Amino acid sequence: xxxxxxxxxxxxxxxxxxxxxxxxxxxxxxxxxxxxxxxxxxxxxxxxxxxxxxxxxxxxxxxxxxxxxxxxxxxxxxxxxxxxxxxxxxxxxxxxxxxxxxxxxxxxxxxxxxxxxxxxxxxxxxxxxxxxxxxxxxxxxxxxxxxxxxxxxxxxxxxxxxxxxxxxxxxxxxxxxxxxxxxxxxxxxxxxxxxxxxxxxxxxxxxxxxxxxxxxxxxxxxxxxxxxxxxxxxxxxx
Amino acid sequence: xxxxxxxxxxxxxxxxxxxxxxxxxxxxxxxxxxxxxxxxxxxxxxxxxxxxxxxxxxxxxxxxxxxxxxxxxxxxxxxxxxxxxxxxxxxxxxxxxxxxxxxxxxxxxxxxxxxxxxxxxxxxxxxxxxxxxxxxxxxxxxxxxxxxxxxxxxxxxxxxxxxxxxxxxxxxxxxxxxxxxxxxxxxxxxxxxxxxxxxxxxxxxxxxxxxxxxxxxxxxxxxxxx
Numbered sequence: 001x002x003x004x005x006x007x008x009x010x011x012x013x014x015x016x017x018x019x020x021x022x023x024x025x026x027x028x029x030x031x032x033x034x035x036x037x038x039x040x041x042x043x044x045x046x047x048x049x050x051x052x053x054x055x056x057x058x059x060x061x062x063x064x065x066x067x068x069x070x071x072x073x074x075x076x077x078x079x080x081x082x083x084x085x086x087x088x089x090x091x092x093x094x095x096x097x098x099x100x101x102x103x104x105x106x107x108x109x110x111x112x113x114x115x116x117x118x119x120x121x122x123x124x125x126x127x128x129x130x131x132x133x134x135x136x137x138x139x140x141x142x143x144x145x146x147x148x149x150x151x152x153x154x155x156x157x158x159x160x161x162x163x164x165x166x167x168x169x170x171x172x173x174x175x176x177x178x179x180x181x182x183x184x185x186x187x188x189x190x191x192x193x194x195x196x197x198x199x200x201x202x203x204x205x206x207x208x209x210x211x212x213x214x215x216x217x218x219x220x221x222x223x224x225x226x227x228x229x230x231x232x233x234x235x236x237x238x
Numbered sequence: 239x240x241x242x243x244x245x246x247x248x249x250x251x252x253x254x255x256x257x258x259x260x261x262x263x264x265x266x267x268x269x270x271x272x273x274x275x276x277x278x279x280x281x282x283x284x285x286x287x288x289x290x291x292x293x294x295x296x297x298x299x300x301x302x303x304x305x306x307x308x309x310x311x312x313x314x315x316x317x318x319x320x321x322x323x324x325x326x327x328x329x330x331x332x333x334x335x336x337x338x339x340x341x342x343x344x345x346x347x348x349x350x351x352x353x354x355x356x357x358x359x360x361x362x363x364x365x366x367x368x369x370x371x372x373x374x375x376x377x378x379x380x381x382x383x384x385x386x387x388x389x390x391x392x393x394x395x396x397x398x399x400x401x402x403x404x405x406x407x408x409x410x411x412x413x414x415x416x417x418x419x420x421x422x423x424x425x426x427x428x429x430x431x432x433x434x435x436x437x438x439x440x441x442x443x444x445x446x447x448x449x450x451x452x453x454x455x456x457x458x459x460x461x462x463x464x
Binding site: 027028029030053078079080081082083085092095096098102104105106107108109111112114115126127128129130131132133134164175176177178179180181182183184212232233235 | 364
């Protein structure tokens with residue numbers, strides 16, 4: 001069996017080409033692949049398409065570093081404005097000036113489009129966004145008297161995922177709300193790269209019943225080194 | 239329970255959240271939007287169990303975490319570090335929205351810029367901006383059993399937010415059941431807004447002046463009760 005273990009974040013992202021589409025897991029901090037993002041920033045790939053719940057905020061090492069350095073051409077996400085208008089992001093500054101493209105969609109639609117890609121479903125109907133400007137021009141259909149809009153599956157070249165535990169086969173366990181989009185994205189990308197918080201375990205160390213993402217969906221795994229080289233979760237003001 | 243704002247005291251944020259939370263019934267599954275709605279989790283009525291659901295897959299979160307019990311792996315949809323109640327469980331994002339779309343959310347509390355008398359509301363995009371913030375609001379708005387809105391009664395410039403029809407792009411149409419503002423509690427019926435409860439010291443006429451559309455005053459109008 002070919003090893004999925006990589007020595008460094010840089011080695012795990014070195015072949016990502018200009019124009020690649022990349023899914024970024026994480027929601028409000030937990031599960032965000034900060035180490036892979038910063039490695040990709042060092043690597044320099046540009047013209048990227050990003051798929052993520054948000055388009056980066058104020059956290060150091062989040063998507064904002066790729067967006068501020070103009071590496072991302074287009075974002076698919078559930079927010080194209082900052083949650084608090086008083087706190088603009090690198091993305092919102094560029095977007096308001098028309099200097100970055102975006103496709104905005106409801107968060108549940110984003111999640112389901114990704115899940116669909118990972119589960120072999122080309123499209124699905126959802127009630128979210130019906131009667132809003134986001135649904136304009138999309139195919140509508142009525143089921144049992146209720147109107148739905150057609151949404152298509154969303155896959156990507158790469159998924160950047162952060163997990164709590166992994167074994168050498170790439171079986172993953174997430175902790176608490178770190179799970180969020182990560183298992184869906186792992187299944188929807190052609191190459192899934194995972195940064196792992198705990199030391200990577202020998203095969204057989206994890207209970208098969210407890211695994212959230214089977215290793216068959218994981219292609220590259222890297223253990224997050226201790227700081228200052230590695231980036232751990234950073235608390236916001238409490 | 240009141241703060242001095244403009245010439246006359248209005249209900250403060252905590253009071254609005256507290257009043258809204260009184261609507262939560264035992265064993266309801268409730269989702270709270272970002273901002274003022276998150277305050278509702280602090281005010282679950284005595285003797286009731288409310289199961290708070292968050293878009294990022296946390297089911298059954300409890301009080302906001304303190305420095306002492308903070309867990310860096312655990313936030314709610316508003317990005318607040320939270321604690322878990324003993325019955326809590328975690329799912330991934332697609333299942334969290336499966337819970338929403340399948341109609342299992344008994345009530346969702348959201349903030350808004352505008353609410354119309356037919357139950358339309360707008361909360362994702364402001365005038366003059368290209369970007370918007372949808373998050374989970376559109377899924378929740380059209381799928382939750384009840385949509386409650388908490389917002390200030392007027393804009394910072396004193397313009398009404400309870401309108402004949404929304405001027406901003408809507409989040410969903412015809413879904414709002416109740417609105418909790420700093421001036422009172424409003425139900426949306428077949429003939430628009432019904433003023434059910436009013437902030438202490440205010441008259442229905444004064445509230446009407448700050449409302450674009452015609453208010454119906456409930457025959458049993460009461461002061462906002464907590």
